[in-house]
Amino acid sequence: MPRYRWEGKTLRGEKRKGEMEAPDEGSVRTFLRQQNVIPTKVLAKGKEISFSLGKQKIKKKAVAVFTRQLSTMIDAGLPLVQSLDILSAQQENKAFKEVINNIKEDVEGGSTFAGALRKHPKAFDELYVNLVVAGEEGGILDNVLTRLAVYIEKAEALKKKIKGALFYPSTIVAVAIVVVIVLMIFVIPVFKNMFASMGHTLPLPTLIVVGISNLLKKYILFLIVALVILAFTFKRYYSTEKGKLAIDSLLLKLPVFGMLLRKVAVARFSRTLSTLITSGVPILEGLTITSRTAGNKPIEYAIMKARTSISEGETISEPLARSEVFPPMVTQMIAVGESTGSLDSMLTKIADFYEEEVDVAVATLTSLLEPFLMIFLGVTVGGVVIAMYLPIFKMATVGVH
Numbered sequence: 001m002p003r004y005r006w007e008g009k010t011l012r013g014e015k016r017k018g019e020m021e022a023p024d025e026g027s028v029r030t031f032l033r034q035q036n037v038i039p040t041k042v043l044a045k046g047k048e049i050s051f052s053l054g055k056q057k058i059k060k061k062a063v064a065v066f067t068r069q070l071s072t073m074i075d076a077g078l079p080l081v082q083s084l085d086i087l088s089a090q091q092e093n094k095a096f097k098e099v100i101n102n103i104k105e106d107v108e109g110g111s112t113f114a115g116a117l118r119k120h121p122k123a124f125d126e127l128y129v130n131l132v133v134a135g136e137e138g139g140i141l142d143n144v145l146t147r148l149a150v151y152i153e154k155a156e157a158l159k160k161k162i163k164g165a166l167f168y169p170s171t172i173v174a175v176a177i178v179v180v181i182v183l184m185i186f187v188i189p190v191f192k193n194m195f196a197s198m199g200h201t202l203p204l205p206t207l208i209v210v211g212i213s214n215l216l217k218k219y220i221l222f223l224i225v226a227l228v229i230l231a232f233t234f235k236r237y238y239s240t241e242k243g244k245l246a247i248d249s250l251l252l253k254l255p256v257f258g259m260l261l262r263k264v265a266v267a268r269f270s271r272t273l274s275t276l277i278t279s280g281v282p283i284l285e286g287l288t289i290t291s292r293t294a295g296n297k298p299i300e301y302a303i304m305k306a307r308t309s310i311s312e313g314e315t316i317s318e319p320l321a322r323s324e325v326f327p328p329m330v331t332q333m334i335a336v337g338e339s340t341g342s343l344d345s346m347l348t349k350i351a352d353f354y355e356e357e358v359d360v361a362v363a364t365l366t367s368l369l370e371p372f373l374m375i376f377l378g379v380t381v382g383g384v385v386i387a388m389y390l391p392i393f394k395m396a397t398v399g400v401h
Contacts, residue, residue: 004028007041013241013291013304025118038288041121058096058123064152066091066100071145081108099123112136127272127289134280144279151275155268158355162264165362169369176380183384185220188213191388205387241297248297252325256368260361265299266330267354274347284311299325316343330354 006028007017016037022028025042032039066087073083084104091097099120106116114133117124128148135144192210195202202210216223237243252258272293276286284307291303302323309319317335320326330350337346 003044005041005043006032006039008032008037008039009292011036011038011288011304011308013300015241025115040126040292043119058093058099060152060156062091062093062096063123063128064149064156066096067145067152068149071142071149074145075142080113096123113141127276127293130281130285130289131276131279134276138280140280147275147279151271154271154351154355158264158267158358161358161362162260165260165365168366169373172373173376176377180380180384181216183381184209184213184216188384188388189217195391203387203390205383206390209384209387245297245301252296252298256361256365260358260365261296262325262327263354263357263361265294265296266326267351267358269294269299269303270330270347270351270354274344274351277344277347283316287316302326 003019003021004025005017005019007015009015020028020031022031025044028042029039032042069087070083073086074080078086081104084100084107088097088100088104091100103113103116103120106119107113112133114129114136117132118129131144131148132141135141138144188209192213195206238247251261254261269290272290273286276289277283281289287303287307287310291300291307294300294303302320302325305323306316306319310316315335315338317331317338320334321328321331333346333350334343337343340346
């Protein structure tokens with residue numbers, strides 16, 4: 001009997017992992033669900049697939065294109081195996097090509113499409129697989145694949161907006177820091193020697209800059225080591241449940257940026273849950289999957305608490321409103337959707353609205369950051385340059401008199 005390695009989460013979000021013998025992968029997943037553990041990864045021991053060493057990364061954009069093309073082919077009446085064969089032949093990414101070929105071989109061998117996808121978690125996540133399961137069981141695989149393609153495209157567009165908002169300020173700050181360090185280590189010492197040979201008393205700003213330059217040159221290696229240790233410690237702390245909850249909670253409270261993160265999380269939650277419900281995934285399982293795509297621990301916890309409350313007979317909107325994580329408008333719209341039996345369409349409207357709100361928030365953040373960046377550049381680079389030229393101006397003034 002084959003041995004399987006599994007990973008999963010309890011209903012409270014606690015991570016679990018282990019190994020067990022079972023006739024097949026489905027038996028492992030059934031057993032884990034009976035133990036109130038939601039499986040996130042089940043792999044036959046010794047058959048894990050790696051995409052990182054010597055292989056191209058499989059991008060979400062490529063998965064979205066694959067999904068849309070597969071949907072069109074199935075809708076046109078082509079058999080699944082033939083469609084996969086065509087898509088594999090035209091795929092340029094070698095890693096993705098190999099994955100599609102493996103899926104095709106598994107389907108030819110009698111596996112379900114969802115079962116074949118589940119063996120490649122780095123290309124097809126749990127959300128993708130569960131929607132395909134619903135599509136296969138309901139006989140609407142082409143429709144589900146179309147919804148998946150739309151979902152992936154919108155999720156990637158949202159991610160791109162956030163990266164675009166952060167790229168400009170982070171680049172400016174990084175360049176400014178590098179310029180200041182170069183000035184401190186290589187340029188300031190030259191000025192310092194020149195001023196020392198003249199024997200004049202230096203102005204206070206120049207003395208401060210020269211002092212910082214001396215410290216930086218003397219302790220630069222210690223500073224680099226300290227920064228590496230700090231970054232490693234932060235990463236380790238953030239990888240823990242407690243650390244992620246504390247830092248994510250702090251991020252949500254930040255002015256402007258925190259509101260942007262909240263809007264992104266609400267848009268992602270609404271779009272994901274709407275796609276799952278529309279495709280026929282049960283609400284409790286849908287909430288479990290949605291919580292893992294939230295991207296923020298307080299919001300993930302709020303969704304999982306809502307799931308527990310729903311299993312005890314409450315509506316979705318009530319526990320979400322109590323969490324105080326979701327805006328009142330969102331919980332009220334969800335309540336209306338529940339009472340009218342149109343929760344999926346209401347969630348889609350919420351997602352559309354908040355995706356537009358993200359655009360506005362990104363524009364606001366950019367416009368607010370620009371003056372702060374100018375001030376930062378003036379104080380750092382400009383301050384250092386002015387401090388170095390002050391003695392020259394002073395000497396020129398003395399020379400004139």
